[in-house]
Amino acid sequence: MRMSIFGRPFRGRQLSFAPHLLPPLVVFCCQEAFLHSRHQTSDLAITFLPSVITLVGTAQFSCHWLHDLVKMAPTTSDKTISNSIYTSPTPPLQDVTNQTLDPERGASSSKKELINFLRGWPSPSLLSSSILQAASTALLSDPSLFVPALQYGPDPGYQPLREELAVWLEKQYSTSTKSEEICITGGASQGLACVLASFTDPSYTQTVWASAPCYYLACPIFEDAGFGPGRIKAVPEDQQGGIDIDLLDTLLQKHEAQHHQPTHKGAERKNAGPYRKHYRHVVYLVSTCSNPSGTTMTLEKRNRLVKVARRHDVLVVSDDVYDFLQWPILPASPSSDLGPLLPRLSDIDLSLGPSEPATSSGKWFGNVISNGSFSKLLGPGLRTGWVHGTPDFVMGLSQTGATRSGGAGSQFAAALLAEVMKAGELEKHLQETVRPGLRRRHELIMETIKQELGELGVTVAAQDGDRFGGYFVWLTLPGGLDARVVAQKARQEEELIVAEGEMFEVRGDEEGAKFRGNIRLSFSWEEEHKITEGVRRLGRVLRGLSGETR
Ligand SMILES: Cc1ncc(COP(=O)(O)O)c(C=O)c1O
Incomplete structure (x- = not known):
């Protein structure tokens, strides 16, 4: 053009x-x-x-x-x-499914309003335009702020945001966090791509082990980094919630026993340079309020996972994008009753000090990073997030080629976010708008599921602790019902979009963990009256199907 x-x-x-x-x-x-x-x-x-x-x-x-x-x-x-x-073009199988009807899937002739339980977006009422408007005015009126905001920036990101984040994260997790442990990114997805570009080499790094069911949009990021078919393996969640650590440990041991040669035959190694290293394995999971299962790993499991990672030269990438979206489950408890969050896996790794053996360069890259994001806190359009890890890891990440050419992603948005945080508006927005809004939606969806789907034998995962959070509930259908059929019928007969479990199988290792009898419902996007109506519609679909099979 x-x-x-x-x-x-x-x-x-x-x-x-x-x-x-x-x-x-x-x-x-x-x-x-x-x-x-x-x-x-x-x-x-x-x-x-x-x-x-x-x-x-x-x-x-x-x-x-x-x-x-x-x-x-x-x-x-x-x-x-x-x-x-x-409206950028929307590829298939996205959390960002368009609201318009897809003729290929067959639209019904009824005039029902579409209800979208697939979309993992914050509803417009959870967004924050006035906060951002005030912050932009402050930012753009002061040359000492707008000049760095509109220029190329430092490689690890806009320093005032790193500092604001360090203070805020320390409060959230009640653990020490320093600004040199934080690298600003263009959001969790872009952060993951940069981590893989800098710290893996498909000719040396063996496998990406993904907790299953898996956040499916992570798979294409692994594929882009060279981990194509057969290089991403599913490790199912266990009964306690979160990845099965004993199984992971066994799989890692077995793999290392069978593949002890250092590199893939004939493949050239990338040069990691002085600031980075390549890990032997990657583990990917959402340790808190998982997408899609909603589960949160216990502290005991977190400690064990860090030990396993240290034993096998694993880099654990924990997508921690839902950590700050939690509320007490008991209806009477105020949201403020939540108490401190569980420590991030990266907090546990840092608290243990350098792992043995230390690298020959004397650097300590650690074995876990926390991949954070402002997407679910203030708006995905900000495309800004952060990675928390050891200072050496953060330094190495900031040396990713695409970052060095101009500095960390989203410099302008980062400067705006620093103003928002300085004014205390992030915490206020979470306390007054986001958590109560999600909590009401979650209570409503659970109540309606109980009323409408309970008697049909549908069960819901991960709802028995003192807290819940995130965007999703994960259903198990009764009696071998095929979720694909349910999703198709819901779309055709009820103008209802749901996510069938198959979407969350690990790409290339679908046999490793199957979810043909599961459905994920997102309660973050639709407003409250549509949540109730959507679950009722799902009930009608299931009743129709169980009638058909009787
Ligand atoms: C687990 C998980 N990771 C990452 C993302 C995307 O985060 P970002 O918008 O920061 O790229 C999402 C969004 O749905 C998610 O659920």
Whole structure:
């Protein structure tokens, strides 16, 4: 596509501007884009705005912010721009399933409103525009803040956010956290990709062991990093909840006994350089409020897993994106009664000190990282998160090639988030909006499941502790009912989208752990009245199917 800037060809990305020119330039550019798009005189609406967006960082959030800033009138070009911004093409099997009907799956002729229990997004009522508006005003009015926010940044990320996060995380987990243990990322997904790029080598790293059922969108990230079919293995959860550690230990021992050669035959090793190392294995899990099963690993299991990781040169990646979305299960208890969170696996690893044997470089990379994200706290469009690990690991991660070219991802959003945290607004938003909103939805979905699905023999996982959290409930269907059939019928007859268990089998090792009789329901996206209605619709589908098979 031809790129133009004020009618002149634009080729490079590396434009430099004097710092004081950045904010007025952004506003001016947006006004230009607005004028051109109104008069529809050029291709500028399509080609120019992305250049502006590149200028202030590639974060999704920046696009929305710019869109708001220019307050564009609803012209044809405006629609083109906002469509391209808000509705990027949606590949199949995503938590981000479009609300529109998919003709290939067959829509019913009824006028029922679609209810989407697949979508793992926060509902619009859990988002935080006013907080971000106030933070942007503060940020963009002060050159000492907006200049670093709009420039390339340091490799480990925007320092004030690292510091704010260290203080906040220390309070949440009641464990010591230092800013040098935190690397800012473009969110948990991008963080995982960078971790794999820097700390694994498919010619040396043997296997990714994934807790099953598994957050299915992690699998393509492993595949992109070179762990294709047969290189990701399922390790089922056990009765206690969370990955079966004894089985994992046995599988690791067996693997090492059979594959003791250091590298894959004939394959060239990547050069880890002085700041990184390659691990022999990776374990991937969501240790708290798992997606999809909702389970949380006990402290005892956490301690054991860290020991196993240390024995076998494993890097454990714990996606901790739901840790701060927990509430007491007892209806009368106030949300503030929760008490401290369980320590992260990375806290346990750090508290044990350097593992033996230490690396020849004298560095301590550790065996666990916590992969955190602001997506579920303030909005996924911010595309900002963090990795917590040893200072050496954080330093190594910050040396990932794509990070070194310009610094950690989402610099502008990171600066905005630092303002939000400085003002105490993150904690307030979680306490006043997010946790109570999710807790009400969860209570409602559980109550309706009991009323509507209990007598049909449907059971729900992981609901017996003193707390619950996250976005999902995991159902087991009765009497060998096939979840694929249930999901298809729900879509065709009831305008209801649910996630069949098969989606959460580990890609390439589907036989390792099967979930054909399970369904995941997300309660984060739909508003409360649709949650009740959705479960009723599922009840009708199940009653219809059990009638058919009788
Ligand atoms: C377990 C898990 N990890 C990662 C993500 C994505 O996080 P981010 O938006 O920070 O990339 C999700 C989102 O649904 C998730 O459930």
